Amino acid sequence: MKVTEMKKIVLTGAAGRLGSHLRVPLLKLADQLVSSDIVDNFGKLYPAETYVQADLASLEQMETLLKDADMVVHFGAFGDEGPFETILGPNIVGAYNIWEAARRNGVRRVVYASSIHAVGMHKKTNFIGTDAPHRPDTFYGLAKCFAEDLASLYWDKCGVESVCMRILSAAQVGNPRAVGSWLSYDDLAHLVERAIDTPVTGFTVIYGVSNNDRAPVDNSKAQFLGYRPRDNAESHAKSIFAEAGPQDAQDPGNMCHGGPFATVPLGNSGLAQLNVVDDSKTH
Numbered sequence: 001m002k003v004t005e006m007k008k009i010v011l012t013g014a015a016g017r018l019g020s021h022l023r024v025p026l027l028k029l030a031d032q033l034v035s036s037d038i039v040d041n042f043g044k045l046y047p048a049e050t051y052v053q054a055d056l057a058s059l060e061q062m063e064t065l066l067k068d069a070d071m072v073v074h075f076g077a078f079g080d081e082g083p084f085e086t087i088l089g090p091n092i093v094g095a096y097n098i099w100e101a102a103r104r105n106g107v108r109r110v111v112y113a114s115s116i117h118a119v120g121m122h123k124k125t126n127f128i129g130t131d132a133p134h135r136p137d138t139f140y141g142l143a144k145c146f147a148e149d150l151a152s153l154y155w156d157k158c159g160v161e162s163v164c165m166r167i168l169s170a171a172q173v174g175n176p177r178a179v180g181s182w183l184s185y186d187d188l189a190h191l192v193e194r195a196i197d198t199p200v201t202g203f204t205v206i207y208g209v210s211n212n213d214r215a216p217v218d219n220s221k222a223q224f225l226g227y228r229p230r231d232n233a234e235s236h237a238k239s240i241f242a243e244a245g246p247q248d249a250q251d252p253g254n255m256c257h258g259g260p261f262a263t264v265p266l267g268n269s270g271l272a273q274l275n276v277v278d279d280s281k282t283h
């Protein structure tokens, strides 16, 4: 049931893989969806959707983008590990610009695509909760830590609410890690809907993971959001483990929450190790 009436929601990163799966669910929650990204050609729009091309690294453009918005769903980013200079603009300056633009415009809440990579160096044998200390595995994860702390600061000092969703892996289940870490697109949409529609959130952290038997994280302190994922990657377990063969327990990529991001040298792609299939939703 929809509790909160929204006139306008802004979605950043709308041309991205996850953003593409959120447009239709978000259109159900607001009178108007403003989809934003840096790409030139966004393609066909849905009724009640507009597109604004804007650069996260520009405060001026973010301030204009968030005008009259009730909430912003912030998924725009460089979505992989990369050199610090690559991460700095979209992910770090961009995060500041989103929260500052939200404050200036009186936007009530930022629903943020954080990541497991903010805590990626914790061991998977440690069933971490939403209050686990930051332990980034990459510059990419470090930027997520910065954005979460920004969210905390803007709640404490400025009253801007945030829900930081530490997504584990919203990609097809293709490796042993994903049997625990998978977040289905339906569960992602449900999580974002709960993050928007919960009347009061203050500053909240929640893990974005499906109802996997082997989910390695604990969302009990964020139960009040009512996030109840339905999908479960266990059906893939037998074939995935058979295909992968024995796993090296000394490899931090197997032992740590961040998977391959825990082993790549700083500045080197983690996604390159994962063969992520681009199953973006087309209109």
Ligand SMILES: NC(=O)c1ccc[n+]([C@@H]2O[C@H](COP(=O)([O-])OP(=O)(O)OC[C@H]3O[C@@H](n4cnc5c(N)ncnc54)[C@H](O)[C@@H]3O)[C@@H](O)[C@H]2O)c1
Pocket: 012, 013, 014, 015, 016, 017, 018, 019, 036, 037, 038, 039, 054, 055, 056, 057, 074, 075, 076, 077, 078, 079, 080, 089, 090, 094, 113, 114, 115, 116, 166, 167, 168, 169, 170, 171
């Ligand atoms: N895919 C996952 O499993 C996963 C896991 C954890 C967190 N996340 C986070 O979710 C979000 C979306 O991830 P995705 O997999 O859809 O990535 P993606 O790369 O497909 O989408 C990111 C989008 O951000 C846009 N963007 C990049 N730089 C920009 C800039 N300067 N200004 C405006 N837009 C810019 C890109 O054009 C792209 O469309 C990211 O914040 C990512 O860190 C994703």
